[in-house]
Amino acid sequence: xxxxxxxxxxxxxxxxxxxxxxxxxxxxxxxxxxxxxxxxxxxxxxxxxxxxxxxxxxxxxxxxxxxxxxxxxxxxxxxxxxxxxxxxxxxxxxxxxxxxxxxxxxxxxxxxxxxxxxxxxxxxxxxxxxxxxxxxxxxxxxxxxxxxxxxxxxxxxxxxxxxxxxxxxxxxxxxxxxxxxxxxxxxxxxxxxxxxxxxxxxxxxxxxxxxxxxxxxxxxxxxxxxxxxxxxxxxxxxxxxxxxxxxxxxxxxxxxxxxxxxxxxxxxxxxxxxxxxxxxxxxxxxxxxxxxxxxxxxxxxxxxxxxxxxxxxxxxxxxxxxxxxxxxxxxxxxxxxxxxxxxxxxxxxxxxxxxxxxxxxxxxxxxx
Amino acid sequence: xxxxxxxxxxxxxxxxxxxxxxxxxxxxxxxxxxxxxxxxxxxxxxxxxxxxxxxxxxxxxxxxxxxxxxxxxxxxxxxxxxxxxxxxxxxxxxxxxxxxxxxxxxxxxxxxxxxxxxxxxxxxxxxxxxxxxxxxxxxxxxxxxxxxxxxxxxxxxxxxxxxxxxxxxxxxxxxxxxxxxxxxxxxxxxxxxxxxxxxxxxxxxxxxxxxxxxxxxxxxxxxxxxxxxxxxxxxxxxxxxxxxxxxxxxxxxxxxxxxxxxxxxxxxxxxxxxxxxxxxxxxxxxxxxxxxxxxxxxxxxxxxxxxxxxxxxxxxxxxxxxxxxxxxxxxxxxxxxxxxxxxxxxxxxxxxxxxxxxxx
Ligand SMILES: Nc1ncnc2c1ncn2[C@@H]1O[C@H](COP(=O)(O)OP(=O)(O)O)[C@@H](O)[C@H]1O
Ligand SMILES: [Mg+2]
Numbered sequence: 001x002x003x004x005x006x007x008x009x010x011x012x013x014x015x016x017x018x019x020x021x022x023x024x025x026x027x028x029x030x031x032x033x034x035x036x037x038x039x040x041x042x043x044x045x046x047x048x049x050x051x052x053x054x055x056x057x058x059x060x061x062x063x064x065x066x067x068x069x070x071x072x073x074x075x076x077x078x079x080x081x082x083x084x085x086x087x088x089x090x091x092x093x094x095x096x097x098x099x100x101x102x103x104x105x106x107x108x109x110x111x112x113x114x115x116x117x118x119x120x121x122x123x124x125x126x127x128x129x130x131x132x133x134x135x136x137x138x139x140x141x142x143x144x145x146x147x148x149x150x151x152x153x154x155x156x157x158x159x160x161x162x163x164x165x166x167x168x169x170x171x172x173x174x175x176x177x178x179x180x181x182x183x184x185x186x187x188x189x190x191x192x193x194x195x196x197x198x199x200x201x202x203x204x205x206x207x208x209x210x211x212x213x214x215x216x217x218x219x220x221x222x223x224x225x226x227x228x229x230x231x232x233x234x235x236x237x238x239x240x241x242x243x244x245x246x247x248x249x250x251x252x253x254x255x256x257x258x259x260x261x262x263x264x265x266x267x268x269x270x271x272x273x274x275x276x277x278x279x280x281x282x283x284x285x286x287x288x289x290x291x292x293x294x295x296x297x298x299x300x301x302x303x304x305x306x307x308x309x310x311x312x313x314x315x316x317x318x319x320x321x322x323x324x325x326x327x328x329x330x331x332x333x334x335x336x337x338x339x340x341x342x343x344x345x346x347x348x349x350x351x352x353x354x355x356x357x358x359x360x361x362x363x364x365x366x367x368x
Numbered sequence: 369x370x371x372x373x374x375x376x377x378x379x380x381x382x383x384x385x386x387x388x389x390x391x392x393x394x395x396x397x398x399x400x401x402x403x404x405x406x407x408x409x410x411x412x413x414x415x416x417x418x419x420x421x422x423x424x425x426x427x428x429x430x431x432x433x434x435x436x437x438x439x440x441x442x443x444x445x446x447x448x449x450x451x452x453x454x455x456x457x458x459x460x461x462x463x464x465x466x467x468x469x470x471x472x473x474x475x476x477x478x479x480x481x482x483x484x485x486x487x488x489x490x491x492x493x494x495x496x497x498x499x500x501x502x503x504x505x506x507x508x509x510x511x512x513x514x515x516x517x518x519x520x521x522x523x524x525x526x527x528x529x530x531x532x533x534x535x536x537x538x539x540x541x542x543x544x545x546x547x548x549x550x551x552x553x554x555x556x557x558x559x560x561x562x563x564x565x566x567x568x569x570x571x572x573x574x575x576x577x578x579x580x581x582x583x584x585x586x587x588x589x590x591x592x593x594x595x596x597x598x599x600x601x602x603x604x605x606x607x608x609x610x611x612x613x614x615x616x617x618x619x620x621x622x623x624x625x626x627x628x629x630x631x632x633x634x635x636x637x638x639x640x641x642x643x644x645x646x647x648x649x650x651x652x653x654x655x656x657x658x659x660x661x662x663x664x665x666x667x668x669x670x671x672x673x674x675x676x677x678x679x680x681x682x683x684x685x686x687x688x689x690x691x692x693x694x695x696x697x698x699x700x701x702x703x704x705x706x707x708x709x710x711x712x713x714x715x716x717x718x719x720x721x722x723x724x725x726x727x728x
Contacts (some may be wrong), residue, residue, distance in 0.1 A: 053626050080630050086623035090645050103632035267498075358412045368387065 002064045002154035002187050003029050004050070009059035011045050021211035023059070027189065032181050035191045037208035043191040044083075044127030046208075047159050050189065051080050056272075059209050063155060074120075079153035083160040085144040087132045092144040093119070093143050094118070094128040118150040121180065133337075138169050147176075149184065156186040162197065174200055195235050199223065207231050224349070229358040232257040232284040232327045232351055236314060238326040244355065249277035256283065260321050261300035265347060273352065281361065282349035286316065290327035291344045298342025309336055316341075400699020404705075408698040409508050411479040413455070415695045418448045425534030428506050429478045432454070432498040433490055439658060440491060442470065444478065479510035482537045511699035519686050519700065521677065526593050529663055529679040534604055535598035536662040537655045544603070545651065549639075551610065554619035563614070566607040574600075574668040592674045600668055605658045612657065617643065653715040660708045678703055 004027040011019035020042040027033050035043045048054035050061060052073035061069045068076050079100075083178055087096050094115055101111045119125045122142040132140055141161065148156060149283055161177075162170045176199055192198050198205050199219045205223060206229075207215045217228035226232035232240040245256040245263065254265040254273055265273075265281070273281070295301055305324070308315040309331075318325045326345070329335060352361040407415065409425035430445035433451045439459040443452035456473045460466040469486045474480050482504055493500045516522045551563055581600055582591060590596030620643055628638035644651075666680045673681060683700040690697050 029544045051630055053629070071627075072634070074634070080629060083622050084621065084623055086621065086627040088627070088642055088646075099628075101633035126397075147627075147631065159657055170576070223377075340520065 003027060003062075004155055004187060004189070005065075006046075006050070006063040007060040009046070009049060009061065010057050011042070011054060012057040018042075018211045019054075020049070023213060025216065027205060030185045030187060032067040032188045032201060032203045033180075034198040034202035034205050035189060035208060036195060036202075036205050036234075037193065037214075040191050041208045041212040043193070043208060044159055045211075047080070047157055047189065047191055049159045050076055050155070051157055068181070073299065076171045077154040078154075078157060079148040079151050080157040081141075081159065081161045083146045083150050083163060085140050085164075087140055087147065089132050091131075092128065093124060093130050093135070093146075096143055097128075097147050097150050099147070104151075108153065108349055114150055115146075118146045121149065121183070122176070138165055138173075141165060141173070145180075149180070149186075152184075153186055156181075156184075158188065158190045160191050160193070162228055163192070163194070170197070177201065178286050188267075196237060199235070207234065215336060225360070226284065226351055226358055229282060229284065229353045232353070234336070236286060236289050238328075240286050240351065241290070241325045241327075242323075242353075243251065243283040243285070244280055245280050245283055247273055247276040247279060251275050256281075260302075263299050263345060263347075269365055270363060271350075272361055274353075276361070282353040282355050282358075283345075284353060285345055286349065287326050287328040288348040289346040291346055292326070292327075292329055292333065293342050293344045295342040297344055299344050301340050301342045304335055304337050304339045304341060306337055318343075390727050400508060404698050405702055406419060407695050408511055408702045410695045411506065411510070412693070412695065413477045418446060419455075420448065422447065425508070426506060428503050428509070429480050430501065431474075431480075432499060432501045433494050435494050439495065442474075462488065462717055467491075468611035473502075475486055475510075476554060478503035478504075479507050507696065511695050512703055515686075515696055515700045515703065518696070522679070522682050522700075525677050525679040525682040528673075528676050531594040532598045532601065532669075533659045533662040535595055537658045539598060540609045541545055541604040541613075541651065541655055541656045544606045544654070545613045547606070547610040548613025548615075549617050551614040553622065563610070566610050569607055570604050574665070574671075578668065579670040581668070582671060591672065591674050594676065594678075597669060597672050597678065598662065600666060601658075601662045603659055608657060608661070611646070611653050612654040614645050614646040616654070618620075619650075620646050656711040656715045660711055664704075664708055 001055075004025075006025040008022055009023040009025075011018050023042075025033075025045055034183045035044055035046060045054060049056050052068070052071065052298060056069055059069075060067055063078075079280055084152060089097070091099065097115045097118060098111050101114060106114070115128065116125060119128055122145045124139060124142045127135065127143075129140060130194040132143060132342065135143065141164070144161070148158075158177075162173050165173060177190075190198075191202060199222075200221055203218060204218055205222050206213055209230055215222055215231050217225070217227075222235050226235060226240070229242065233242070243258050243259045248255040248257060249267070251267060254267050254270055256265065267274075300320070302318040302320055302325075305317045305319045308317070311331065313328050313331055314333065314335065316327050316329055318327070318341075335341065352363070353359065354361055371476060374485075403421075405422075406423065406425055408575050411429070413429075414425065416421070425625035426447075430452075432443040434441050434443065439461050441454065441459065444449070446453040455469065456477065457466075460470055464484075471484050474482055490500050490502060520563060547566070551559065556642050575614050585591040585593075585596040585600070588596065590599065598689045625635075625638040625644070628642045633641055653658060664680060665678075666684050669678045670684065671679045677685075683697075683704050686700055
């Protein structure tokens with residue numbers, strides 16, 4: 001239950017290699033923050049700097065307003081779940097969880113109670129006597145979790161804790177972690193490269209790329225108001241479709257001219273596109289914002305390349321002038337490869353990006 | 369079908385010939401060692417009076433005492449002749465001195481223990497009947513006991529060897545272990561070159577360094593001292609220890625230490641609580657490796673000791689200076705080899721794991 005502030009944080013490993021170039025972040029009390037980004041973007045480095053396992057090259061880390069940048073890990077009041085669990089193989093589950101409590105010279109009876117309580121919370125209450133080698137991957141993960149929770153940390157760090165679990169267990173653990181967070185209310189930072197994990201767990205998502213923050217926002221923010229093309233392409237499965245178009249702005253009509261189609265917009269609500277008159281911009285369309293319509297209403301028609309049934313819905317892929325366009329249709333829709341379908345855009349939900357900077361062109365009345 | 373059969377035949381022929389070659393090589397290596405062991409359990413009589421040599425030493429000997437007008441005669445069963453052969457003094461009487469001599473002779477020549485009283489009893493039986501046959505169990509360890517009794521300073525040499533080995537382990541494991549940890553955990557400039565170059569000290573044969581070593585140790589006042597010898601051994605063992613411990617520490621994930629540091633220990637504490645217990649089997653293997661290296665070393669020990677030789681020096685000198693008594697020398701050699709063999713068997717698993725890259 002603490003606030004964390006990263007001020008101008010940077011880590012340089014060698015002349016050419018930056019782990020993190022610049023991080024400015026404020027984490028509120030009880031917040032569940034997810035660091036999200038492709039592998040190698042500096043998530044682990046950030047985490048390790050917060051944990052005190054990595055010296056910072058520049059910047060400050062404030063925990064509850066206190067500068068902890070140069071304090072040893074053990075005195076920071078944090079705990080961490082490692083990607084490879086890092087539970088100690090020569091100690092029983094009980095000893096693993098009790099380790100930090102013993103070092104704190106907690107009375108034995110209290111340790112016992114705390115260990116049992118924490119183990120029960122993560123459902124390994126029965127396994128306390130076992131050695132880690134006798135546990136499954138999922139159980140080891142829970143031991144790592146219990147060990148980190150037992151200290152009642154001010155800040156709870158998790159570095160890709162679920163990435164070594166099988167897909168089904170991963171989804172179960174998401175829910176459990178979220179529930180544990182609601183119960184313990186520990187300020188948490190969770191690292192993942194899996195956007196669906198981030199979307200489902202985070203209060204706020206911090207999207208990183210090449211050692212810098214690209215966007216900080218709620219799951220809705222990053223999904224519906226992606227800050228740039230990178231975010232729009234990274235968030236969502238399948239990711240956004242991009243169409244490079246030429247913007248022709250008249251006061252009564254906006255025409256977005258693609259090589260294969262022309263999309264007409266009512267200028268009302270899209271006034272910001274005016275300054276791009278005559279220039280190229282990029283449309284970002286989420287797969288669910290491409291609509292199957294009768295040919296008469298279609299912006300363009302195209303042949304279906306493949307259909308991927310997903311149970312709850314189907315993903316349809318088209319080949320539009322050498323780029324694959326993916327869209328989502330309902331499970332009932334009768335679609336098959338080779339069919340020609342007419343498509344339209346859900347205009348209100350479109351994203352527009354500056355082609356040069358790849359940044360979002362903000363509209364005044366964006367979807368809330 | 370025919371093709372498949374042909375291929376199968378060719379494959380098993382290949383396999384068989386490979387095995388024959390391997391077994392042949394093994395025999396060439398194993399047989400001398402086997403005979404070393406075998407001889408060390410044989411009595412003088414077995415060693416020198418029977419041919420062909422038995423593969424395994426016998427566990428007992430058969431005797432016969434007979435009597436004629438001249439007095440008593442002792443015979444021993446000779447396996448190569450398949451008959452009793454005269455053994456010891458041609459004639460003896462039943463006076464006390466003769467009987468005692470006979471007892472000593474039997475013990476020395478056939479490693480069989482018999483009391484004077486028992487001999488007298490047998491002689492009485494011979495007097496009343498005509499001849500008596502008896503079997504005595506051989507004292508298998510007689511050669512070993514005798515070796516330590518007759519070779520000058522053998523027990524003290526064992527003690528010296530143990531001290532040298534102990535000090536070598538201590539020095540090489542502390543210094544080598546620290547080096548290994550550094551190589552396993554830290555990045556620094558020239559790391560690989562340094563790691564290779566620590567092996568260079570092992571390139572020089574001990575003999576070529578003997579004179580400088582004598583001079584240096586003499587100046588340090590450590591010539592003819594176990595500590596001096598262990599210093600010399602440590603030089604070579606440290607480089608080995610560095611390589612072995614580095615691979616041991618590398619097999620223990622850093623994150624285990626980092627977790628300990630997050631959960632309340634210092635860096636040293638993390639090493640103490642986490643890394644050391646996990647590395648212990650590997651470190652023990654490394655220690656045993658040092659032990660074997662130091663325990664078996666002869667050349668430097670011959671040069672660097674005078675009145676305080678180590679055990680291999682004693683065995684070596686006994687071997688060089690011996691006239692006959694092969695069985696006795698082999699007993700010394702085996703006594704020297706056994707600890708090394710036992711330790712090798714213990715650490716075999718770890719060495720294979722380490723070189724095989726499989727995690728400890
Ligand atoms: N110890 C290190 N030495 C040198 N470079 C490193 C080290 N750790 C990480 N890096 C580099 O820093 C960048 C960020 O790494 P990391 O934080 O592990 O990424 P992520 O966890 O997001 O996948 C990568 O380019 C990586 O190669
Ligand atoms: Mg990482």
